[in-house]
Amino acid sequence: MPELPEVETVRTGLQRLLPGKMFKTAASDTPKSFPNAPEDVKQFLIASKVVAVRRRAKVLMIDLSTDHTLVIHLKMTGQLVFRSPTVSFGAGHPSDSLINPLPDKSTRVEFSFDDGSKLFFNDQRKFGWVRLMPTAEVPNIDFMKKVGPEPLDDRFTAAQFTERFARRRNTTIKAAILDQTVVAGVGNIYADESLWGAKIHPATLVRDVPPKKFSQLFTELQTVLRLSIEKGGSSNRNYVDAEGKKGSYMKFARVFRREGQACPRCGTIIEKTRVAGRGTHFCPHCQKLV
DNA sequence: CACTTGACCTGTCCGC
DNA sequence: TGCGGACAGGTCAAGT
Numbered sequence A: 001m002p003e004l005p006e007v008e009t010v011r012t013g014l015q016r017l018l019p020g021k022m023f024k025t026a027a028s029d030t031p032k033s034f035p036n037a038p039e040d041v042k043q044f045l046i047a048s049k050v051v052a053v054r055r056r057a058k059v060l061m062i063d064l065s066t067d068h069t070l071v072i073h074l075k076m077t078g079q080l081v082f083r084s085p086t087v088s089f090g091a092g093h094p095s096d097s098l099i100n101p102l103p104d105k106s107t108r109v110e111f112s113f114d115d116g117s118k119l120f121f122n123d124q125r126k127f128g129w130v131r132l133m134p135t136a137e138v139p140n141i142d143f144m145k146k147v148g149p150e151p152l153d154d155r156f157t158a159a160q161f162t163e164r165f166a167r168r169r170n171t172t173i174k175a176a177i178l179d180q181t182v183v184a185g186v187g188n189i190y191a192d193e194s195l196w197g198a199k200i201h202p203a204t205l206v207r208d209v210p211p212k213k214f215s216q217l218f219t220e221l222q223t224v225l226r227l228s229i230e231k232g233g234s235s236n237r238n239y240v241d242a243e244g245k246k247g248s249y250m251k252f253a254r255v256f257r258r259e260g261q262a263c264p265r266c267g268t269i270i271e272k273t274r275v276a277g278r279g280t281h282f283c284p285h286c287q288k289l290v
Numbered sequence B: 001c002a003c004t005t006g007a008c009c010t011g012t013c014c015g016c
Numbered sequence C: 001t002g003c004g005g006a007c008a009g010g011t012c013a014a015g016t
Helices: A004-017 A038-045 A094-098 A135-140 A142-146 A158-168 A173-178 A188-197 A211-230
Strands: A023-028 A050-056 A059-064 A068-073 A078-083 A107-113 A118-123 A129-134 A271-275 A278-282
Touching (some): A004 A078, A023 A038, A038 A068, A038 A129, A135 A142, A158 A211
Antiparallel strands (some): A059 A068, A078 A118, A271 A278
């Protein structure tokens, strides 16, 4: 799913819903999704309280009162959905039929809190994971040590953004912007959207991108990420927020999954191809290959 | 080190 | 309607 705007939307929802709640039970259907030892779960999760919910790149962190953290990666199809026992509109109310019952077939981990509310980790493809670890160790996991700056961090400048690409001169700009060590949180949707905004063909080699284009790309990337956060993210397939609701960014997408439609800037038909092993959408008129 | 490709899974869609 | 193959928001490990 889940690129930066989607994970940030989930984080915002969980930060509103979870702090102060006390974990009562945790159960997983597959060790792959939640590989922690049962004794650690018993000692550091059960009876702990949620302190805060953080995000770094596409990783969510639920900090606990035991100085431990639930670290979560949703990968392609992960969801974190919160359900309170009072969510029902009332017996027989028509809106109740719209709420899908959980757990369902894709539920991998089910947490319950002492007030009867629950948190479901659903993941159709089982690529995602939840891990419990000491809060102090989170920055030491390989991914956290290597991941690049947050693109929406005020202190991150266009000059620094440009410099991050120096290591990836001989690959395509699409591969480079998807590289989490260059910049954090960009996935296939916002790569295509921002490259369209900056009028760069996705298959352009980094070394052939004019220097001033990196500044434009930085601005466009920030613009699409902010817009998507405002719209609650993109629900292309599985993605939903912490309350199970879809995001609406796809209504505003200019190229992503819009092959065969007119480019909103020039009217040329949008094409779909394959770059860096990923489906890639672009306007052949606005985004010329150098 | 930089770069590419395949693997990890399940579900859906498209062409025959 | 059934079946095979390609493809789907993301990382990783292993190869060159």
